[in-house]
Each structure stands twice: as C-alpha cells, then as structure tokens.
Amino acid sequence: MTRDARYDILFEPVRIGPVTAKNRFFQVPHCNGMGYRDATSNAAMREVKAEGGWAVISTEQTEIHPTGDIAPFIELRLWDDQDVPMLARIADAIHKYDALAALELCHNGMNAANLYSREVPLGPANLPVATAFNDPVQARAMDKEDIRNLRRWHRNAALRGRKAGYDIVYVYAGKLFGGAMYFISRRYNTRNDEYGGSLENRSRLLRELIEDTKEAVGDSMGVVCRISVDELLGQEGLHAAEARDMVAMMAELPDCWDLTLSGWENDSQTSRFAAEAFQEPFVTGLKQLTSKPVVGVGRFTSPDTMVRMVKSGILDLIGAARPSIADPFLPKKIEEGRIEDIRECIGCNMCVAGDFTQTPSRCTQNPSFSEEWRRGWHPERIRPRHSDTRVLVVGAGPAGLEAAMMLGRRGYQVMLAEASGELGGRVAAERRLPGLSAWGRVADYRAGQIAGMANVEVYRGSPLSADDVLALGVRHVALATGSKWRRDGVARRLLKPVPIAPGADVLTPDDILAGRMPASRNVIVYDDDHYYMGGVLAEHLTRAGFDVTLATPSPTVSAWTFMTMEQAFIQARIIELGITIECNRVLREIGRDGAEMACAYTGRPHRIEVGSIVLVTARLPESGLYEALKIRTAEWADGGLESVTLIGDAMAPATIAHAVYEGRRYAEQLGETIDPDRVAFRREVAGLAAWN
Ligand code: ADP
Numbered sequence: 017m018t019r020d021a022r023y024d025i026l027f028e029p030v031r032i033g034p035v036t037a038k039n040r041f042f043q044v045p046h047c048n049g050m051g052y053r054d055a056t057s058n059a060a061m062r063e064v065k066a067e068g069g070w071a072v073i074s075t076e077q078t079e080i081h082p083t084g085d086i087a088p089f090i091e092l093r094l095w096d097d098q099d100v101p102m103l104a105r106i107a108d109a110i111h112k113y114d115a116l117a118a119l120e121l122c123h124n125g126m127n128a129a130n131l132y133s134r135e136v137p138l139g140p141a142n143l144p145v146a147t148a149f150n151d152p153v154q155a156r157a158m159d160k161e162d163i164r165n166l167r168r169w170h171r172n173a174a175l176r177g178r179k180a181g182y183d184i185v186y187v188y189a190g191k192l193f194g195g196a197m198y199f200i201s202r203r204y205n206t207r208n209d210e211y212g213g214s215l216e217n218r219s220r221l222l223r224e225l226i227e228d229t230k231e232a233v234g235d236s237m238g239v240v241c242r243i244s245v246d247e248l249l250g251q252e253g254l255h256a257a258e259a260r261d262m263v264a265m266m267a268e269l270p271d272c273w274d275l276t277l278s279g280w281e282n283d284s285q286t287s288r289f290a291a292e293a294f295q296e297p298f299v300t301g302l303k304q305l306t307s308k309p310v311v312g313v314g315r316f317t318s319p320d321t322m323v324r325m326v327k328s329g330i331l332d333l334i335g336a337a338r339p340s341i342a343d344p345f346l347p348k349k350i351e352e353g354r355i356e357d358i359r360e361c362i363g364c365n366m367c368v369a370g371d372f373t374q375t376p377s378r379c380t381q382n383p384s385f386s387e388e389w390r391r392g393w394h395p396e397r398i399r400p401r402h403s404d405t406r407v408l409v410v411g412a413g414p415a416g417l418e419a420a421m422m423l424g425r426r427g428y429q430v431m432l433a434e435a436s437g438e439l440g441g442r443v444a445a446e447r448r449l450p451g452l453s454a455w456g457r458v459a460d461y462r463a464g465q466i467a468g469m470a471n472v473e474v475y476r477g478s479p480l481s482a483d484d485v486l487a488l489g490v491r492h493v494a495l496a497t498g499s500k501w502r503r504d505g506v507a508r509r510l511l512k513p514v515p516i517a518p519g520a521d522v523l524t525p526d527d528i529l530a531g532r533m534p535a536s537r538n539v540i541v542y543d544d545d546h547y548y549m550g551g552v553l554a555e556h557l558t559r560a561g562f563d564v565t566l567a568t569p570s571p572t573v574s575a576w577t578f579m580t581m582e583q584a585f586i587q588a589r590i591i592e593l594g595i596t597i598e599c600n601r602v603l604r605e606i607g608r609d610g611a612e613m614a615c616a617y618t619g620r621p622h623r624i625e626v627g628s629i630v631l632v633t634a635r636l637p638e639s640g641l642y643e644a645l646k647i648r649t650a651e652w653a654d655g656g657l658e659s660v661t662l663i664g665d666a667m668a669p670a671t672i673a674h675a676v677y678e679g680r681r682y683a684e685q686l687g688e689t690i691d692p693d694r695v696a697f698r699r700e701v702a703g704l705a706a707w708n
Pocket residue numbers: 410411412413414415416433434435436440441442443478479480481496497498499638641663664665666672675
C-alpha cells in the first residue's frame with residue numbers, strides 16, 4: 017500500500033538547528049516507570065519507536081544533579097560521567113533506525129524533595145517543595161552562587177549528553193518539572209533581584225540556560241526549549257498572554273519550541289476530560305512569533321488532525337507521547353497507507369500510573385510496552401505458531417480479543433466464541449458510560465484486525481457450555497469469560513457479606529451496564545473499588561435524573577485515579593453535578609429505605625436515607641465453564657483437548673490493561689513449557705561497585 021498524498025506533508029523534513037528531523041513525527045519526552053533502574057528495557061522501548069518511524073525520540077526527564085533528585089519517581093540521571101554509558105545505550109538504540117535522539121535535561125528545582133540524595137532542595141524562594149506527596153521539606157531560596165552552580169551543572173550535562181551521542185538537547189522550563197519554571201512563575205518567584213519581578217527578570221534563568229547550552233553544544237546539537245503556555249489557573253498562574261510574551265522575548269534563541277499545558281495533569285488529560293487536539297487553543301498563534309519550528313501535543317492519533325495542525329500554521333512537528341506508546345508504529349502505518357491498522361491511544365493514563373507507582377508502565381492498548389527487552393515482545397510482530405493446531409478462545413472481551421488476534425498473527429487456526437452479539441466484553445458496555453467512548457478502541461482495533469484474518473473465525477451469540485467445548489475437537493482452549501461485580505458488599509473494607517434486608521433494592525455495575533436502573537429516585541453509589549467505576553456511575557445516574565449520593569471509605573472520590581492524574585477532575589465534576597459526597601464511610605447494613613454506614617476512622621454510626629444502592633465493590637471471576645471442564649478431564653483426550661487456561665478477568669479481575677496483557681501472554685506462551693521456578697523475564701541487576 018502507498019500513503020495517501022494528503023499525508024505527504026507529514027513526511028517533510030524539519031530542521032532543528034544543526035540537525036534535521038526526517039519527518040514531522042516527534043516523540044516528546046515521556047516517563048515510563050523504568051528510567052535508570054531498567055535502562056536496557058528503556059533503550060529497547062525507544063528503539064521500537066525508532067523502528068516505527070518517529071523522526072525524533074526523546075528520553076524522559078534526565079536529572080542533571082543530585083540537588084534536583086525527583087525520587088521516589090524513577091527517571092533518568094546524568095549526574096556525572098558514571099551515567100554516560102546508560103544514556104549512550106539509549107541513544108545508540110534510537111540511532112539504529114535513523115532517528116534523532118533527544119535528551120531532556122532537567123533540574124527539578126522545587127519539584128525535587130531530594131529524598132534519595134538528601135541535598136537541600138533549591139528554588140526561587142523559601143517555600144515548601146511542590147512535590148506530588150507534600151513532603152514536609154522546604155526549598156531554599158537560591159542565591160547567586162546557586163544560580164551559577166545550576167548553570168554550570170546544566171552546561172556539563174549538555175556536554176555529557178553530546179558525549180553519550182545525543183543529537184538534540186532540551187532546556188526544560190515546563191509543567192512545574194523543569195525547575196526554571198518556578199522562576200518564571202509569579203506564584204513561586206517572590207524575588208526582588210534581577211531574577212524576580214518582571215517577566216523578563218523571571219525568565220532570565222531560562223534565557224541563560226538556553227544561551228549556555230547553545231554556546232556549549234549548539235554547533236552540533238539542536239537545542240529545544242520546552243515551556244508551558246498555560247496552567248489553567250487564570251491570572252494567578254502562568255497564562256496565555258505571559259507565555260506569548262515569553263516566546264516573543266526569546267523567539268529566535270532556541271532551535272525549536274516545545275509548548276505544552278501545565279501541570280502534567282493538564283498536559284496529559286484523559287479522554288474522559290479532553291478530546292484529541294485539546295491543546296490547540298493554547299498553542300495557536302505562538303508559531304507566528306518565531307521562525308523556529310514548534311512542537312506541541314494533544315493525543316494526536318488521526319493523521320487528518322495532524323495535517324490540519326501543520327497546514328493551519330499551529331505546529332511544525334507533531335508531538336506525541338501517549339499515541340507513540342499505544343502505537344510505536346504510528347508514523348510507519350500512515351506512511352504505508354495502513355490507517356486502519358493504527359492502534360489508537362484510548363486516553364486512559366494507565367501508562368502514567370506506571371510512573372506514579374514506580375513500575376514499568378503498562379499500556380492498555382499496547383501490552384508489549386515495557387516488555388520489548390525483558391520478555392522480547394514486539395508491538396507488531398510475534399513468532400510463528402509452534403504447530404498446526406486449533407485454538408478456541410471463549411469470550412471476546414479485552415483478554416479474549418487480544419489472545420485471538422495474536423494467536424491469529426502466529427498463524428494458528430482460531431475460533432473466537434462470544435456469548436453476546438457484540439465484541440468487546442466489558443469494554444462494549446463501559447464505552448457507553450459518560451466520557452469513556454474512546455475506550456471502545458480496545459475492542460474496535462482488535463475486532464478490525466481479526467476481521468481481516470482468514471484463520472480466525474468469530475462466533476457471536478455463542479454462549480458455550482462444557483459439552484460444546486468438548487465437542488469442538490480443539491487442542492487448546494483459552495477461557496476469557498470475564499467477571500461479575502459482587503452483590504454482597506465484599507471488597508476492601510468489608511471482607512464478609514454485608515447484611516441486606518429482604519426487598520432492599522441492591523444493584524451492581526453489571527445491572528446498570530445492562531440497562532437496569534434503580535427503583536428509587538434516591539440512590540447511593542457505594543464505592544469500595546476506588547478506580548473509575550464508582551465516580552462514572554454516579555455521573556451516569558445523575559445525568560439520567562437520579563438523586564445520587566456517592567459514599568466511599570476513602571477520603572476522596574475515585575481515590576486510585578490519583579495514579580492516572582484524574583482524581584481532581586473527577587471530584588470537581590462530581591461536585592459540579594451536585595452529587596452528595598460522603599467520604600470516609602464504611603457500609604455496615606443495607607435496609608429497605610436506607611443504608612447504615614460508619615465513620616471509617618471512629619466507627620461512629622451514620623445513616624443515609626435512600627431507596628436504592630449500587631455496590632461498586634469487588635468482582636468474582638466467571639470461572640464456571642472452567643470448573644465444568646476441569647471435572648471432566650478424563651474426557652479431554654477423546655476430542656484431542658490438551659489444555660484449558662483461564663485468562664484475564666476470568667483468572668483474576670483487574671483492569672482492562674491487565675486483561676489485554678494476559679491475552680497477549682497467553683498467545684506468546686502457547687506451545688512453551690513454562691518453568692514456574694524460573695523468573696519469566698530478563699531483568700537488569702546493578703553491577704556492584706568497589707566497597708572501599
Ligand atoms: P476480560 O476483561 O477478561 O476480557 P470481559 O468481562 O470483558 O473479560 O469479557 C468476557 C466476555 O466473555 C464477555 O463478553 C462474555 O459475554 C463472554 N463470555 C462469558 N462466558 C462465556 C461463554 N461461556 N461462552 C462465550 N462467551 C462467554
């Protein structure tokens with residue numbers, strides 16, 4: 017296939033100072049939970065993107081000095097020469113496919129509590145550090161010597177970056193990560209020297225860092241300046257007019273501008289709260305202030321939107337973090353005219369949770385993400401089948417669809433049987449909840465791929481029994497039969513079923529997703545799950561006209577969504593919708609006209625008068641078919657059946673990302689002998705330093 021001529025413009029080269037990007041696809045810096053701890057995994061992950069056609073591939077933020085130590089988050093470090101080989105490995109991996117390697121240097125300033133290095137935090141003023149966990153530590157107002165030191169550390173890091181082989185270096189003053197942003201910010205910068213007061217003074221440090229970097233490496237490396245264009249705090253924060261003045265003041269200084277919203281939660285908004293290209297209004301017009309190329313982001317997955325960004329003079333380079341994670345081959349697919357093969361990011365921020373939990377990031381859409389080196393998984397390829405064999409996959413939710421697709425790619429004869437008339441399992445239902453329509457891409461991508469495979473047969477409306485399975489004569493069966501929400505209150509706080517009065521109207525998310533609505537107008541949504549379901553059902557029911565109380569044992573609504581940076585957005589929406597919030601409440605008893613709760617801290621009773629309650633608690637695996645087959649193992653050999661394996665929620669309920677991953681794992685491991693005593697993946701063990 018050849019690419020559509022409409023997209024030619026995306027494949028034009030763009031000059032960034034002394035280097036040239038071969039096309040307009042720019043993977044902007046993104047964390048991944050691997051950082052310096054999993055350096056080779058990190059390098060292999062970046063390499064796959066180079067293979068997928070990105071012209072520029074950036075590292076995540078790279079600490080330049082122990083005074084800017086962002087522990088417990090695991091990013092990269094370039095504190096001294098010891099770190100150069102690790103950084104070089106990443107650059108070398110990127111260079112294997114003719115891409116430019118960009119190094120995002122960062123001194124986190126007031127965003128660094130220096131928990132690991134135990135250095136004293138540095139900022140423009142004497143203020144508490146601005147960290148994610150409100151660490152009880154303050155930053156010290158930097159004096160002139162500190163500023164001179166910082167400039168020298170930054171310059172040295174740029175020189176080390178060149179030694180490590182990078183083509184582009186970032187000067188970072190954005191998203192309240194790049195420490196220079198605290199100087200730019202009127203909120204944080206209360207200085208009255210030449211680094212405080214006017215915008216010119218507040219951006220002096222940034223200007224100096226750009227000048228230093230240009231002077232040190234500008235002859236051979238492109239220098240990108242990343243700033244934030246709005247903090248969405250009105251006049252209190254950095255806002256459009258100020259950003260405009262800043263770009264105008266330094267217009268020609270860097271070789272490229274990278275423009276984003278701040279903080280990170282605004283920059284990487286989920287699809288529940290922001291559509292593709294949501295940053296457009298904040299970036300529009302800034303390119304006209306400079307002759308240098310401009311890169312910006314907006315969860316771009318549609319080539320038409322990308323073309324519009326370039327043609328309408330908003331961006332020169334299409335920046336992407338999440339779309340490049342979900343589909344490292346996005347540029348290649350556009351180039352080869354394979355638009356329908358693009359695995360679009362669903363905007364769920366499960367990848368971000370990897371950074372927050374300091375573990376290799378998972379991607380809901382791309383289960384090979386972070387597994388490129390340690391398990392040898394590739395986003396596009398999988399090794400051929402081990403034998404001519406027929407495989408049955410029961411259940412077409414995220415796990416079953418992924419398993420069937422990847423088994424199909426391996427060349428097996430696959431039968432995919434789904435009880436309902438629709439593919440997607442939980443996603444088919446949840447995509448209809450407010451704000452979650454993009455999650456349907458999990459099903460659409462896989463259903464679309466499977467539709468083009470002659471060796472994968474799909475049977476809708478086919479609820480299979482053990483008799484059916486045994487009669488099919490397949491050798492391997494994957495049971496991706498999913499899970500059901502519990503109706504007895506058991507989850508995290510309650511480990512025994514809650515007493516329920518006869519006749520009480522108790523519902524589960526499955527009921528609501530199937531279209532059953534509460535009998536009473538007054539409803540409690542009781543959330544002991546803590547991810548998105550409680551909050552989204554409260555919103556759904558409110559929009560449907562119910563009077564909703566959201567009760568949870570947590571101190572905040574949808575508490576785990578802190579990890580996906582959605583918590584504050586969700587709580588704001590719940591408040592705006594007029595939903596009554598009852599935090600710190602543990603369910604004790606459900607009556608016909610009310611629920612008995614207790615304070616999560618004191619146990620003091622608290623009654624909520626309502627007619628119906630929706631229990632968003634734990635789930636139980638749908639493993640009935642598995643049990644039924646297990647007790648008939650004696651009959652397996654008659655039909656040639658060798659293995660029956662539970663996967664996804666049917667094995668252990670978890671997130672959609674987990675289910676997709678388990679589908680992939682099944683497809684990868686079919687035909688392998690798994691040694692349960694062996695660690696199933698490669699890992700990097702730090703070399704021991706000399707003791708003395
Ligand atoms: P997961 O997230 O693990 O993929 P889901 O709950 O999303 O799980 O999907 C499970 C799917 O399995 C649902 O679409 C359900 O209709 C289907 N299913 C469950 N039991 C059977 C069965 N016996 N035969 C065919 N399909 C089934």
